[in-house]
Amino acid sequence: MSFFQTEEQKEYINKLELAIASFSEREQELDESRSFPYQNIRELKDFGYTALTLPKEYGGRGGTLYDFLLGQELIASKSGSTALSIGWHLGGIMEINERKNWNSEVKEELMKNVAKGALVNRAATEPKTGSPTRGGRPETTAILEGSSYIITGRKTFTSLSPMLDYFIVSAWVPKDESIGWFLIHRDSAGVSIEETWDVISMQGTGSHDLVMDSVKVDTKYYVENQTKRSAKGAPWLLHIPACYIGIAAAARDYSVSFAKTYTPNSLPGPIAELPNVQRLIGEMDLELLQARHFLYSVAEKWEQQPKEHEKLTVDLAAVKTSITNSAIKIVDMAMRIAGAQSLQRKSPLQRFYRDVRAGLHNPPMDDAVISLLAKTALSEE
Known part of the structure; x- marks a missing residue:
């Protein structure tokens, strides 16, 4: 049964299917070698899929939630780990633009880079807090020093980490006595990825640990405060x-x-x-x-x-x-x-x-x- 709403959706998904035709052929080898699907992600970038949920005003396709789900189901039928990984990126882009609670300058900076192929994901889970949905306070800290925050901590389950350009990191902010979220570039001093992902499921998501050792972040990249976030659905x-x-x-x-x-x-x-x-x-x-x-x-x-x-x-x-x-x-x-x-x-x-x-x-x-x-x-x- 077809779940397409429009001919445009059908045409887009059919083109996507042709673009990812080789995904399923690589799955056996990727699974056995426990490798990250670099080529899959590059091909999705080349197709323009990584900008599917990016608003048109920033150079994206401006895809709807429904468009997003159709694409995710198709990709998952060829490569589950590729779909789950890229889904966090696309979902994050959709969330930022729908909540509209970011500094406009920082948001525009990120979105324009996403239009050029940059990848982003939230990093919230920690070894001792477990799932962030359970309400545990992060042990990662953001200490204000002058016009910058110094962020130190470790995040687990950082999907897509081998190719991420940006991390949106949760941290405890003593100054505010609340949880804050910070946009951190991969090339920032003190940022590293420790390859810890060793599981029997979704091995290809590359969900390694993100380690931050006194990472200096300008105050403008303090993008969200947990207490000020709306309780909208996700x-x-x-x-x-x-x-x-x-x-x-x-x-x-x-x-x-x-x-x-x-x-x-x-x-x-x-x-x-x-x-x-x-x-x-x-x-x-x-x-x-x-x-x-x-x-x-x-x-x-x-x-x-x-x-x-x-x-x-x-x-x-x-x-x-x-x-x-x-x-x-x-x-x-x-x-x-x-x-x-x-x-x-x-x-x-x-x-x-x-x-x-x-x-x-x-x-x-x-x-x-x-x-x-x-x-x-x-x-x-």
Whole structure:
């Protein structure tokens, strides 16, 4: 089923698909060597995808949330780690421009560089605080000295770190007794990347540690104060479920192809003719349809009903939890169709299986979403 809203969207996604045709061919080698997909990111830059959500006034495409999700799902079906990585960059650009709480001079400086190909991501997670969504205070500090802040600390899970040009770093600001966010360039003295990323899922995101050793930052790059941030929803975080449903769709496609072509000598035809295999295929497609409808309907409502944004914040959270769990179910069913062959290292299914599990640990977490839904229901009059 097509989820395109316009012919322009369809044309853009079709062109993107041609531009990333080689992504899936590289995945096996990248996974085995545990390498970062440098070439994938360069090809996305060349296509102009890294400026998809950048407003036209800065030289970007001015893509909508819906455009963004379509692109993310497609890329994830070819390379999950590439999609998740670039999703943080594009989502961050969308967030900055929608919140409109940055100094205009600094914002324009960053956006013009993004138009030239610069990449940016937030760095918030720390070893002792865990997920920033849990409310822990960062141990990274920003001490005011004259007209500059001196920032010292370590951030984990810094996705896209091998190619990032800018980091938006959270730090405790003693002067304000609150959390602040600072824009830091990769080439700043005292900034380094420590290659610590050693996981079985999403290895290609290059989510290494960002280390800051007395990094000097001009006061104008103190871009946000946590206490002054609005409590608006975060629709750009839908890039997370879009990524995982893209991986699940790839697993679905692979298993259906396998079922059509695999004929053991105990059967007169391919396993696709078996009722139990057909049942699994049908259940996969039902799960996939439900997930896609949920994702794109909420994105469409967010765009078309701005007065309902406050109510839709619950939906945004629910989409992530529902879809990431659906993705896990779909990949599991795909592996049941392929049987033990799905566990072979040469099979992409074992990679899909490992990668979709990572979705459980991206924000918002399942327990927080379920609690939010319950509290919302109990607050109804």
